[in-house]
Amino acid sequence: MKIEEITLEKLEPGRFIEEQCEEIARQVGDGLAINALSGGVDSSVVTMLGHKAIGNKLKTYFIDNGIMRRNEPGQVVNVFKGLGVHVEILDAREQFFSALKGLTDPEEKREAITQTFYRDVFGDLVKKSGAKFLLQGTIYTDVEETVAGIKRQHNILTQLGIDTKAQFGYTLIEPLIQLRKTGVRKVGEALGLPKEIFARPPFPGPALAARVIGEASPERIAIVREATAIVEEELTGTKAFQYLAILHEDKVTGIRNNKRDYGYQIEIRCWDSTDARTAKPTRLDFGILEKLASRMTTEVKGVVSVTYNIASKPTSTIEAV
C-alpha cells in the first residue's frame, strides 16, 4: 500500500488529531492496546493521541533497555504523570545487553534491538496483557529511508513485508505514518505536550547503541551516555536541528600527565536541517567547540581526542551507524 505524505501545507493539526483518534478508537474497539514511550517526539505524540482516543484501554510502557540517556526513564515518566498519563517502566536491560553482546556490525546491532524489542519484550507484554494492538510512532521519513535502502529503521515492519499479527501476535497502528518530523511537532503542540517534548531533537530508535561504533557493551554505553549529556547541556541553547556524540571504536594516541595514553575518541555532530533529508554541519563558534572538547577529555573517562563532523548529508548521514 502506497503511503501518501501529508505535507505541512496540508496539515491541519486539530482535524488530524480528531481523525486519528476516531481511527484508533475504531480499530481497537473494545480491545486493549499497548505502546512504548521513549520520550522522543514521535512516541510522545502517539501516546497522547492514544490516551485521548481510548483512555485506559491503552497501556503505555517505558522500556528501560539500558541504552537510553542519563536519567531518561524517570524524567519521561514524570512529564507524562503531569499530563495525566500513567507510564509503567519495564526493566529490560539484561535482555538488550545480552542480545547486543559481541555484535559490532551496525545492521546486526539494529536487528538484535528490533528482535528484542518486538519479539521478546513486546511479545511477552502482549501475552501478559491480552492486548491485540501496538501503537507506534513510525513517520514518513522512516518509511522512505528504509524503502530507499538507506537505513533500516527499527520500527519499519509492515513495509518490509513483516506480518506482525502472525509473527508477534499483535496488529500495528501507526497514526503518524503520513507526517514528517515538523508535522509531528505541530500535532504534539496542538495536543498540549510541553515544548521540551514536542521540540525535542530527534533520537534514534536504537538509542545510544546507534551512538557507539563497535560493540554496545554496558561500559561503552556508559561512556557515550556521559558524552551525550555534555553535548546536550552545551548545545540545547543553539537552534540546531539535532546534536549528538559518537564513541568510536578506533583508539588514538593521547597524552595525560606527560605519559602516553592510548584512549577513546568522541565525535560530535550538530546539524542544521529542516527535515533530515539533507543537513549541514552547524557553524558553531570555536569557543563552544573547544569547551565541548575540554569537557569531554576531562569529564569522560578514557577520552583523549574529540572531533567535530564537517561533512554534509549527503554523503554523510545524520547518525554514524
Added chain:
Amino acid sequence: MKIEEITLEKLEPGRFIEEQCEEIARQVGDGLAINALSGGVDSSVVTMLGHKAIGNKLKTYFIDNGIMRRNEPGQVVNVFKGLGVHVEILDAREQFFSALKGLTDPEEKREAITQTFYRDVFGDLVKKSGAKFLLQGTIYTDVEETVAGIKRQHNILTQLGIDTKAQFGYTLIEPLIQLRKTGVRKVGEALGLPKEIFARPPFPGPALAARVIGEASPERIAIVREATAIVEEELTGTKAFQYLAILHEDKVTGIRNNKRDYGYQIEIRCWDSTDARTAKPTRLDFGILEKLASRMTTEVKGVVSVTYNIASKPTSTIEAV
C-alpha cells in the same frame, strides 16, 4: 649521557653549523657516511650539514618506502639537485609493505618500520657501500618524548640502549639532537635551504603509515595519500604549524545517489603551535572546513564522512597514532 638543549636564545646558526661540520668531519675521518633524506626539515638540514662537512664522503638516499606523499620522491630529489646534492632513490616499497602486512597496533607498525629501515634497508646499504656512519636528524623533542614514554620515535635508538654498531654495523651521528624544530628551521635557513624546505610542516617518521588507523596496506595508504594532498593544497596558505589527514579504521554510514553507502571517515587536524609540546586546533573558517569535506567526499574514493579535530594537545597528540 644527558643531552643538553640549545635554546633559541643561545643558538647562533653560523657558529652551530661550523661546529657541527667540524665534528662530523672529525668522526667520519677518511671513512664513508650515508644518510636518508625524506625531504622533511630535519633530514634536509642534516643532508646539507653532511654535504658541507664531508662532500662526496656522504652518500644520500631517498628511501621510497611506499608510504610517502604524492610525488614526494621526485620533488625532493629535484630540490636537492638544484642545491648541488645528488640523491639516490632506493625502491624499498615491497620490503615495507610486506613488513606492515596485517599489523594494526600502532606500536607494532612503528616497530616494523623501524626494523625495516635500520636493519633491512640500511643494514644492506651499509654492507654494500662500506659506510661506517649513519647521519640522522634526531631532534631534542624526539628524545624527550621517547624518554618520557609518550611516543616511541622511530629514530631513537641510542637513548633506548640500542647499540647500532653491534646490531646494525654502523655508528649514528646526530648533529641536531640539541635543537627543537624552530632551531632546526633557523639552521636550515642559514644553510641556504629554500623556504619550502626549511619552513615545511613536520611529517612523521612512519610517514603515511602514521596517518592510517589500522593496517597500512597499499590500498589504504593510497586513500590517505589523496586526502593528504587535498589538505596540503587547501591549508598551505594558513599560518598553521601542521596539518594532516587521517584515515580511520571505523566505517560509518553514508548516503550516495540515494542509497546507503557504508564507507570511510577522514579526520583532519590542523594545529597552532610553536614547538609541538602543546598545540591548539586552528580556528579555521567553516567555509574552508566545508570545502575540505566536500573535496574529500567527492575526490577520495569511498570517503563518506569527514571530521575536524577540536581537542588540544594535551590530551590529544599531534598525530593520531
